[in-house]
Amino acid sequence: MRPLFHPAVEDVPVEAILHALSDPIRVAILSEIVGSECSRNCSNFLNVREKDIPKSTLSQHFKILREAGLVRGERRGVEMHNTSRCAEIDARFPGLIAAIVNAHHIQSRRKPRRNNTSRRKAVLRTVKNDK
Numbered sequence: 001m002r003p004l005f006h007p008a009v010e011d012v013p014v015e016a017i018l019h020a021l022s023d024p025i026r027v028a029i030l031s032e033i034v035g036s037e038c039s040r041n042c043s044n045f046l047n048v049r050e051k052d053i054p055k056s057t058l059s060q061h062f063k064i065l066r067e068a069g070l071v072r073g074e075r076r077g078v079e080m081h082n083t084s085r086c087a088e089i090d091a092r093f094p095g096l097i098a099a100i101v102n103a104h105h106i107q108s109r110r111k112p113r114r115n116n117t118s119r120r121k122a123v124l125r126t127v128k129n130d131k
Contacts, residue, residue, distance in 0.1 A: 004066065005067060007067065007069050016067070017068050021070075023064075025061055026064060028049050028104065030101065033083070038083075041081055042059070042062060042082065066082075070097075
């Protein structure tokens with residue numbers, strides 16, 4: 001098996017971190033890992049944000065997080081365990097990860113907005129009823 005690539009924190013640009021966390025699934029994964037006191041197995045994330053995630057897609061998400069310096073992956077037999085590198089990242093970019101994870105938690109608590117199609121239909125019904 002090929003060794004896993006983990007960049008030195010000094011080599012990680014902020015753009016790589018922001019790109020890795022531009023996907024809501026990856027932010028949710030990192031948030032779970034940051035909130036966990038122990039390493040998390042990839043299989044723990046087969047369902048994220050009430051969506052089933054295929055293993056191949058999940059592997060790609062973890063690769064992006066790992067190459068952005070956000071997680072450290074360790075093979076244990078056939079399993080991949082991931083731990084947060086947030087303390088290292090925080091030393092280089094103070095408060096960045098905490099702000100993003102906090103924003104994710106705030107956003108996750110909000111009630112989902114109705115989509116524009118439903119809103120448009122409601123407005124059209126109101127206009128028709130006013131005539």
